[in-house]
Amino acid sequence: MRSFRNPPWFTRSVVRACALAALVVPAVVMPPGAFPAAPTATALYLDRTVSIERTLDDPTDLWVLQEVLTELTGFVLKPEGACLDELCIPVDQGPGSEVVLRRGEETWFSLTGFARRVGQSFVADHEQRVWSFAPVPAARSSFVDQAYAPDFVLPDRQGKPVRLSDFRGKKVLLVTWASW
Amino acid sequence: MHEELKGRNFELVAVAQDTGGEAAAGPFYDAAKATFTALVDPRHTVSALFHLVNVPSAVMIDEEGRIVRLDEGTYTRTYSAGNLTYGTDAYVPALRDWVEKGSTSSVAKDPDEVAAALPRRSREQDLADAHFRLGVYFQLAGDEGRATRHWEEAQRLHPESWNYHRQDWSFTPEQAGPNWLRKVQAQGDKPYYAPMDLPEAPADEPPR
Numbered sequence: 001m002r003s004f005r006n007p008p009w010f011t012r013s014v015v016r017a018c019a020l021a022a023l024v025v026p027a028v029v030m031p032p033g034a035f036p037a038a039p040t041a042t043a044l045y046l047d048r049t050v051s052i053e054r055t056l057d058d059p060t061d062l063w064v065l066q067e068v069l070t071e072l073t074g075f076v077l078k079p080e081g082a083c084l085d086e087l088c089i090p091v092d093q094g095p096g097s098e099v100v101l102r103r104g105e106e107t108w109f110s111l112t113g114f115a116r117r118v119g120q121s122f123v124a125d126h127e128q129r130v131w132s133f134a135p136v137p138a139a140r141s142s143f144v145d146q147a148y149a150p151d152f153v154l155p156d157r158q159g160k161p162v163r164l165s166d167f168r169g170k171k172v173l174l175v176t177w178a179s180w
Numbered sequence: 181m182h183e184e185l186k187g188r189n190f191e192l193v194a195v196a197q198d199t200g201g202e203a204a205a206g207p208f209y210d211a212a213k214a215t216f217t218a219l220v221d222p223r224h225t226v227s228a229l230f231h232l233v234n235v236p237s238a239v240m241i242d243e244e245g246r247i248v249r250l251d252e253g254t255y256t257r258t259y260s261a262g263n264l265t266y267g268t269d270a271y272v273p274a275l276r277d278w279v280e281k282g283s284t285s286s287v288a289k290d291p292d293e294v295a296a297a298l299p300r301r302s303r304e305q306d307l308a309d310a311h312f313r314l315g316v317y318f319q320l321a322g323d324e325g326r327a328t329r330h331w332e333e334a335q336r337l338h339p340e341s342w343n344y345h346r347q348d349w350s351f352t353p354e355q356a357g358p359n360w361l362r363k364v365q366a367q368g369d370k371p372y373y374a375p376m377d378l379p380e381a382p383a384d385e386p387p388r
Contacts (some may be wrong), residue, residue: 044313047225121306123314123333125326132314134306135228143229144298147247147291149239150229154195154219157202157209162219164193165245171190171279172241175254176226178197178343179204180350 043111044132045072047154056101056108062124062131066107069114073136077109084139089118149174181256181272182216189243190279192216195226197235197343199316223316227343228309231299234342234373238271240278240288248278248288250298253373270378286379308338 041052041062050072056063066077075082077100081090091114093100099117101108111131115122121134142148149172151165164174182192194216196205201222209218226232230239230250238254239247255267278287315330331348338344345363349356364372 042317044317046228047221047223049317119303121303121310123307123310123330125314125318128318128326130314130317132310132317134310137306144300145295147295147298149241149245149247152225152229154221154225157206157218157220162217167191167193168245169189169243171243171282173190173192173275174226174230174239174241175192175194175236176197176221176232176238177194177236178346179200179208180198180346180356
């Protein structure tokens with residue numbers, strides 16, 4: 001029976017070579033800005049469900065390209081912060097930021113880091129890699145402070161998107177109901 | 181009602197809070213011969229955005245997009261089922277009055293007053309919303325185990341939301357009635373729908 005306690009020299013050499021390669025190869029073969037493939041994810045926000053093709057391999061936070069932030073929440077990353085219409089929430093964009101990371105041409109945004117920063121509730125199913133985010137509290141201030149109707153887009157029966165603010169200039173009675 | 185009012189710069193926008201979407205809500209829209217704007221909202225987005233916890237609820241929104249009333253239990257008349265009565269005959273005349281007179285109607289509140297009276301959302305209630313939508317995601321994906329787990333968590337975190345309970349119960353119709361009755365009885369004196377505080381006689385002349 002072969003013992004593996006003292007592996008033959010070639011095995012030891014292969015192990016050492018692999019360990020060395022693991023340290024060296026990514027820096028050598030991958031261009032700056034590229035990351036090892038990380039699993040895809042899904043994010044939910046209001047009525048939106050967004051499939052995220054690229055994330056960073058981070059065990060705690062959900063990093064997405066800045067375009068995904070906009071697709072999911074409407075917020076746009078600008079020099080002054082994460083902005084939705086008139087509202088701009090300052091975020092640290094310097095080195096060491098927990099929300100914004102720049103690598104080469106790409107700008108990554110931590111949806112979960114931002115959520116913690118602005119007091120936004122979220123929950124994740126890590127096995128299925130689905131994150132569900134509650135509304136951003138600051139984005140509700142025109143509603144809770146001034147009673148402006150929060151805008152939304154929902155499909156009609158034919159699937160055509162209808163936006164509440166399309167009816168601006170008319171009186172609207174918005175009625176919720178259910179079949180149950 | 182919509183036919184009567186739609187020529188007066190008015191739109192009725194109905195939103196079905198149904199995870200089943202068009203398949204669940206469509207037959208009701210057909211039966212109502214809907215000529216109004218009929219939307220489907222499987223993730224209960226409108227309830228989350230407007231802090232609504234039950235259906236039917238109704239929001240009167242003026243021409244500038246500001247809310248002048250937000251009410252629960254907005255049926256078109258009074259209904260009774262057994263010894264339970266619900267709804268009111270006062271809502272439709274109130275709506276007519278507002279459509280006709282706008283901000284001078286005694287039905288319309290000052291939006292600042294509406295804002296001050298809006299229920300605030302706690303972190304737990306927001307988290308409940310996130311769990312509820314995760315449950316809808318899994319339900320649509322056919323993963324009932326996960327859907328149930330997240331819906332139960334939503335109900336635990338935000339027990340005042342009838343929408344979460346009633347949507348969940350709708351998947352076990354034979355238990356929905358008893359579940360509902362038990363929870364209503366557990367409320368004691370607390371009303372099922374928040375009282376509507378409509379003006380006594382909103383229309384000082386009969387509707388035309």
